[in-house]
Structures are given as C-alpha cells and as structure tokens.
Amino acid sequence: MNAFTIPNLISTIRIGLVPVMLWLLIGRDNPIGAGWMLGLIGSTDWIDGYLARRLDQVSKFGEFLDPLADRLAVGAALIGGLITDDIPRWFAVAVLAREVLVGVAGLYLGFRYRRKVTVRRLGKLATLGIYSSLGWFLIGVNTGWLQVLAWGVGLPSVIIYYVVAYQYTGDLRRQVASAS
Numbered sequence: 001m002n003a004f005t006i007p008n009l010i011s012t013i014r015i016g017l018v019p020v021m022l023w024l025l026i027g028r029d030n031p032i033g034a035g036w037m038l039g040l041i042g043s044t045d046w047i048d049g050y051l052a053r054r055l056d057q058v059s060k061f062g063e064f065l066d067p068l069a070d071r072l073a074v075g076a077a078l079i080g081g082l083i084t085d086d087i088p089r090w091f092a093v094a095v096l097a098r099e100v101l102v103g104v105a106g107l108y109l110g111f112r113y114r115r116k117v118t119v120r121r122l123g124k125l126a127t128l129g130i131y132s133s134l135g136w137f138l139i140g141v142n143t144g145w146l147q148v149l150a151w152g153v154g155l156p157s158v159i160i161y162y163v164v165a166y167q168y169t170g171d172l173r174r175q176v177a178s179a180s
C-alpha cells in the first residue's frame with residue numbers, strides 16, 4: 001500500500017506540530033499555549049487510525065508513523081516540562097523511563113527480528129490519560145483544580161502504562177521465541 005495517504009499526512013502534521021508545542025513552552029514561556037497544542041496533537045491521535053481503516057489506507061508506514069507521533073509529542077512535552085519545571089519531575093521521569101524501555105524493546109524487535117508488538121487497547125487508554133494529564137499540568141500551571149485533575153488522571157495512567165509495558169514484555173518474548 002502507498003505511504004502517501006490521508007492518515008499518514010495527518011500523522012506527519014501531528015509530528016510537525018511538536019516543535020510548535022516546544023516553541024510555545026520553552027521559546028515563548030507559554031505553558032498554557034503548549035498545553036492546548038499538545039491537546040490538539042493528542043486529540044487527533046485517533047483520527048489517523050480511524051481514517052486508515054475507514055478509507056482502507058492502512059499501511060506499514062502508517063503503523064510506524066502514528067505511534068512515532070505519539071512518542072515524539074509525549075516525549076517532547078515531558079522533556080520541555082522538565083526544562084520549564086511545569087511538569088512534576090517524578091511524573092515526567094516515570095513516563096520517560098517507560099517510553100525509553102518500550103521504545104528500545106520495540107526497535108530491537110523490529111531491527112533484529114523484523115517483527116513488531118501489536119499495540120494494546122489498554123495502552124491506547126493509558127496514552128490518552130498521559131496526553132490529558134500532561135496537557136492539564138501545562139494548562140493548569142497556576143490553577144489548582146486542573147492540577148488535581150492532572151494528578152487524578154495521570155497517576156492511574158502511569159500505573160496502566162507500566163502494566164501494559166509488562167504485557168508488551170510477554171509479547172516481545174513470544175515474538176522472539178517464534179522468530180528463533
């Protein structure tokens with residue numbers, strides 16, 4: 001299937017908005033604007049997958065590009081939030097550590113065995129929670145109730161993120177065993 005599809009264009013635009021979010025956060029010292037930009041990037045996450053299936057435009061490139069857009073947006077928000085001190089340090093480190101572990105394992109599986117771990121529905125739910133909580137941390141930088149909401153969604157999402165990472169470990173082991 002062709003890599004030049006509407007869903008892949010949407011994922012590419014999402015990736016292109018990541019530097020804008022960082023510019024708002026770090027360059028303009030505008031965490032609220034950055035939070036809204038992250039919200040836009042995150043809220044369009046489901047659109048590319050939906051359109052890929054609906055328009056019969058699912059592609060290997062899209063299966064790579066969509067999660068890459070998520071990882072770049074979340075990673076940039078976390079690192080930018082650490083730099084500006086707008087994201088709680090331990091929260092950012094916990095999510096970044098998980099992202100690195102899962103990312104390295106996925107790259108290893110892909111390059112070494114030409115296999116991939118299928119994204120889990122629970123992982124998508126956790127990603128939605130992480131996107132939401134990061135956005136609320138940024139938008140609510142001076143607002144108590146949004147900070148409470150960010151923690152209320154963020155803590156369970158981090159736990160779910162690690163549960164899914166553990167599930168991915170089992171998936172990875174099965175993939176490696178079946179490749180050998």
